[in-house]
Amino acid sequence: xxxxxxxxxxxxxxxxxxxxxxxxxxxxxxxxxxxxxxxxxxxxxxxxxxxxxxxxxxxxxxxxxxxxxxxxxxxxxxxxxxxxxxxxxxxxxxxxxxxxxxxxxxxxxxxxxxxxxxxxxxxxxxxxxxxxxxxxxxxxxxxxxxxxxxxxxxxxxxxxxxxxxxxxxxxxxxxxxxxxxxxxxxxxxxxxxxxxxxxxxxxxxxxxxxxxxxx
Amino acid sequence: xxxxxxxxxxxxxxxxxxxxxxxxxxxxxxxxxxxxxxxxxxxxxxxxxxxxxxxxxxxxxxxxxxxxxxxxxxxxxxxxxxxxxxxxxxxxxxxxxxxxxxxxxxxxxxxxxxxxxxxxxxxxxxxxxxxxxxxxxxxxxxxxxxxxxxxxxxxxxxxxxxxxxxxxxxxxxxxxxxxxxxxxxxxxxxxxxxxxxxxxxxxxxxxxxxxxxxx
Numbered sequence: 001x002x003x004x005x006x007x008x009x010x011x012x013x014x015x016x017x018x019x020x021x022x023x024x025x026x027x028x029x030x031x032x033x034x035x036x037x038x039x040x041x042x043x044x045x046x047x048x049x050x051x052x053x054x055x056x057x058x059x060x061x062x063x064x065x066x067x068x069x070x071x072x073x074x075x076x077x078x079x080x081x082x083x084x085x086x087x088x089x090x091x092x093x094x095x096x097x098x099x100x101x102x103x104x105x106x107x108x109x110x111x112x113x114x115x116x117x118x119x120x121x122x123x124x125x126x127x128x129x130x131x132x133x134x135x136x137x138x139x140x141x142x143x144x145x146x147x148x149x150x151x152x153x154x155x156x157x158x159x160x161x162x163x164x165x166x167x168x169x170x171x172x173x174x175x176x177x178x179x180x181x182x183x184x185x186x187x188x189x190x191x192x193x194x195x196x197x198x199x200x201x202x203x204x205x206x207x208x209x210x211x212x213x214x215x
Numbered sequence: 216x217x218x219x220x221x222x223x224x225x226x227x228x229x230x231x232x233x234x235x236x237x238x239x240x241x242x243x244x245x246x247x248x249x250x251x252x253x254x255x256x257x258x259x260x261x262x263x264x265x266x267x268x269x270x271x272x273x274x275x276x277x278x279x280x281x282x283x284x285x286x287x288x289x290x291x292x293x294x295x296x297x298x299x300x301x302x303x304x305x306x307x308x309x310x311x312x313x314x315x316x317x318x319x320x321x322x323x324x325x326x327x328x329x330x331x332x333x334x335x336x337x338x339x340x341x342x343x344x345x346x347x348x349x350x351x352x353x354x355x356x357x358x359x360x361x362x363x364x365x366x367x368x369x370x371x372x373x374x375x376x377x378x379x380x381x382x383x384x385x386x387x388x389x390x391x392x393x394x395x396x397x398x399x400x401x402x403x404x405x406x407x408x409x410x411x412x413x414x415x416x417x418x419x420x421x422x423x424x425x426x427x428x429x430x
Contacts, residue, residue, distance in 0.1 A: 120335030133398040171390025176382040183348040209423035
């Protein structure tokens with residue numbers, strides 16, 4: 001039964017892969033990228049050092065794959081909500097709901113800790129910083145710009161530079177909280193604000209500037 | 216001549232102190248805090264390891280003193296401009312000038328690199344993160360809130376929560392550029408925008424929301 005054997009082998013290999021990713025994730029966040037060795041990751045994952053190298057190439061590839069996997073899951077719900085906003089029938093209400101979800105997403109502890117890790121290594125691992133920035137903030141800002149362009153076509157937002165409007169909306173909402181989270185963690189940054197209140201005020205400022213003038 | 220001897224001793228001691236601060240600054244930014252040993256700092260500063268410990272206590276105290284010295288110099292001009300804004304006779308013009316100076320200050324390379332270093336160690340050196348946050352973003356936001364309160368008293372800004380207005384102004388101006396600088400460095404983040412243009416748009420959005428309604 002070669003199929004069963006192949007599947008069993010594949011599963012064992014996949015299990016080891018996941019154990020290595022989990023061990024690397026935990027140790028990198030706890031000890032930093034520089035403070036963690038492949039030996040420690042292998043020991044924690046209960047595999048040989050050889051297996052880590054065989055599966056991931058090296059420590060840099062491993063951290064790249066870990067960051068990539070976290071981003072895959074974190075960004076999707078906010079991006080879906082931004083896309084749906086283009087067809088809104090309640091601009092102020094939907095902007096406020098998007099703002100609240102955006103705050104909760106960027107202040108979730110695994111995301112803020114990973115952000116710190118990537119920033120910590122940005123000078124030594126520029127490819128990792130590039131990947132993170134492209135897949136997280138840049139993708140969100142581009143999605144916002146696309147939706148704001150469509151809302152302008154529909155006459156719901158002023159005719160203006162959609163990328164600038166995207167910067168303004170995003171950082172009115174998450175600017176201070178995300179900055180604070182880098183220093184104190186997402187949990188404390190979130191405790192410092194009432195997300196619904198904070199989101200509503202950001203939306204008020206945004207709409208004061210970007211709602212079309214009615215004569 | 217005991218005075219001369221004392222001065223000479225003091226100067227030699229102060230020279231060593233400065234050499235250690237400069238060596239620590241350079242090595243921490245290049246290799247990270249964790250990746251740098253007191254031995255390496257002593258070697259670069261051409262002093263003994265004992266001298267480093269005698270002057271600074273330990274590696275943690277040293278990084279604390281280095282960050283403190285950089286912040287001392289960086290923040291002052293922006294804080295002075297914020298204080299002067301309270302008595303402005305040209306609100307839009309002075310806000311725009313403040314915004315441009317604020318952008319240049321936070322995107323200056325020594326500041327962005329130090330910010331990365333503090334964020335990298337925030338989990339392991341929370342006292343350093345606390346000091347940085349209090350003396351850099353928090354001080355700026357409090358100064359803005361104070362000035363916006365005064366501008367409200369003068370009838371130049373709407374009656375509103377001055378701390379919220381401070382968050383909005385600050386992150387409309389530096390939100391996206393400072394976020395980008397954490398990943399790519401201040402030089403590239405600054406090259407990506409026209410600071411005067413970016414500052415002017417931030418001020419337009421801020422004033423659209425915060426200028427008192429005229430009936």
